[in-house]
Amino acid sequence: MTNKENFEAAVIFSKIGTIDQDEKYKSISLDFLELLNLRKFLTKRKLINEPAFLVLHKDPRWDRINKSL
Numbered sequence: 001m002t003n004k005e006n007f008e009a010a011v012i013f014s015k016i017g018t019i020d021q022d023e024k025y026k027s028i029s030l031d032f033l034e035l036l037n038l039r040k041f042l043t044k045r046k047l048i049n050e051p052a053f054l055v056l057h058k059d060p061r062w063d064r065i066n067k068s069l
Contacts, residue, residue: 003041006032014052029053030061037065044069 001009010032017025033056036042047053047066056062 003036003039006036007041007046010036011050011052014050014055018052018055026056026059030056030059030065033065034061037068042069 010029013025013029013032017023017029033042033047033053042065044066047069053062
């Protein structure tokens with residue numbers, strides 16, 4: 001998958017996690033974000049400006065990703 005497709009997948013899984021309240025979807029979204037971070041694709045602006053990611057802000061993995069940018 002391309003970086004753009006991975007980012008879109010992260011958004012989709014985050015939205016599903018918001019609706020479903022199932023941690024596995026939020027975790028999958030964070031997996032995609034960690035991959036994108038390793039690929040140096042993410043920017044702080046992309047991460048913060050995406051409303052779908054608000055549900056992830058309490059997760060320690062979110063903090064790690066955010067601090068690494």
